[in-house]
Amino acid sequence: MAIKYDPPTSSAKQLEWLKFRFWLVASLTLVSVAATAHNISDANADFVQGLEGSAIVPFMYLGAKHMVTGYDHLLYLLGVVFFLRRMKDVLLYVSLFTLGHSITLMIGVLVELSVNAYLIDTIIGLSVAYKAFENINGFKQVFGVQLDARAAVFIFGLFHGLGLATKLQDLSLSAESLVTNMLSFNVGVEMGQAIALAAIVVVLTQWRRHTNFHGHAFIANTMLMCSGFVLAGYQFANYLWA
């Protein structure tokens, strides 16, 4: 790729860096305020369980909250869109992810699929590491083979959906309005995803303007891979001992 830029003067460089830092701090603050908990809180669960019949807005809210505060989903999305410059590609990859997680969310809830939430969350953690390894060109460069990135995002979408299904099943939905509430939750998930994605894309767009974006990108994806391993290890420890 040809990088074309005028050698920036040191003050222009500084301004750029300051601008970038502003965006980074602003978005990190937003994320850390939101990402205090990952499981649907007990109070929320109690409220929803006390409801009879369909509750469209509460379930939409819970779906959106789960997505916006779920750092595993957020980190995976960050990995997926990291190198997607064109909005068309962002839409394609995110649609594949959405398709994948919607399928398993609905099937999982409808057939009352019983999977261990911690094992699923372990795989979700590994999906973050996988995407980061793909982003640093690991599969192609080291192994010479790489699963089509679009197939990978769809397949991991299926696993993320199973994770969503286990969270929704924790709420022990009443049978009568299962479908309405599940669809509301799913719609909420997509809304939360759109909100989170907008923030991520804004930050990435700013970041790409930085002259040393590609240098940062390698380090950032290494850190992303590390976060994925930590998440996976944490969830696996939960599976073993929680």
Place this chain on the structure above:
Amino acid sequence: MNKYTPDTGALETVSPDTSNTKIWLSTAAALIVAGLILVTLILPAEFNRDPLGVGQMLGLMGLSESSTRAIETVRKEDSGFHEDTVSFQLLPFEFVEYKYQMNQDSAVLYSWTTTDTVSYDFHGEPVDGPEGYAESFSIGKAKQESGAFTAPFTGIHGWFWENRGTGTVTVTLRTAGFYTETLEFRDGHIKKEVLSDEP
């Protein structure tokens, strides 16, 4: 496997001339740092496990247990403090219910023993609950049970004991705590005693 077509936009990654060594180093660093974070911080702090002893050094051990102790340590009471010891003789298939009128969040220490196994149901009925509504706290068959109880709601809280054996059984209950009335339900009669606020 490698099927990139221009129309979907070849997936960009880091610059394609990144060396294998760099990728391996990056992956190894990610794994090692992740492992260190897990073993030295997360396992001690979240799971109280400390394979390297670093968690102890950092004072992280026990962090995950403190959350269960987050309840109030001291809760002051306005109503009187009472102690009570009662005994009941139960013939085969006889039963008795003995309860205390308690305010929400008031506490009582209890211990009951019997001469032989009885069926019991420790439960409470909220003062404003529907007729016949009760919430059970502990149900089973035993010869004794002891514990500390904090009333989840204002109402009458106490025990139902039934002798399902063939011999006579004596149940003895001892309590100490904050309650305002005692109620005994036996043979269709209610024996109620209002306790004075002064102990």
